Amino acid sequence: MTRSSPLTSLQAFIQEAGYQAGDRLPPERDLALQLGIARTALRRQLSQMEDQGTLVRQVGRGTFIAARGLDAETPATPHMATTYPGEVLETRLILEPQIARLAAQRASASDIAALREAVDQGRRAATIEVFEKWDSAFHRVLVQAARNGLLASLYQSIDAVRAGKIWGRLKEASLTPESMQRYVQGHAAILDAIVDRDAPRAEREMRTHIVEATDNLLGKGW
Known part of the structure; x- marks a missing residue:
């Protein structure tokens, strides 16, 4: 080699x-x-x-x-080549509030520590690239904390789409220092609910977070 x-x-x-x-x-x-x-x-x-x-x-x-494999241009599933951001956000709104609910019930101490690190690093991020790294890390750890293999597999496809070029251009056009800090505040609210083992609140906070992301990326009432 x-x-x-x-x-x-x-x-x-x-x-x-x-x-x-x-x-x-x-x-x-x-x-x-x-x-x-x-x-x-x-x-x-x-x-x-x-x-x-x-x-x-x-x-x-x-x-x-990862589901998308070594070739960044190869879709992980047949649907990934034709999906669009609105579909991704609709799917996230279905899945991620339930993921947050499960995480509040099942997260380990190490999961919570990793979530806290992602929140802290995201808050300190000075560039979009660094923010995106820790934003993605927060959501991946949350999926891990839910302890549901099928949900993890489904989310892996979502994560692969979010790493694609179309999604990247959309984020670059919509992310500002102010919106990044609002996202971090949303993450912190979700984390607080998980720490308190308050599953209904974790679900609500995640739903609010995804709705805000949708409004920011696609505009209200898309």
Whole structure:
């Protein structure tokens, strides 16, 4: 295997090993040894591939191949090529309030710590790119905290669409420092409900959050 860069060798390792969507990668220590790179370098590249939507990292479980796979232009499902932001937001409004409700009932201490970190980092984010990283992290950890494998699989498709070019352009056009802080406030309200184990409130706060995101991205009454 040619090791021209850690990212290239990691991509080659995944492809040559035949990993598929949903497969878990080896632990970081083993992966770094197999690639012949330092763990710090590996972590940087894992983070980069996570930002690209190629990998999904779940606290306490490991690193998985995302639904969209290694080819960012390849849809994870037949529907992803033709879906549009309105459909995505409708689906999120159906799923995510229930995910938040389950998370309030099932989140572990490590889940709550990861959610709190995502809120804190999102609040400090100075760029759209950094904000997006922690916004996505918050929602992924929330799905993990719900402890429902089928919901996690469904959300993985949503997450893959959100990483696409059309969605990216829409976010760039609509995100402002003010809207980013409102989103963080929404995350904080959801987190407070989860910490209090208040499932109905977590559901309501998530519904409010998704409605606000819809209004911001598509305009009220779209």
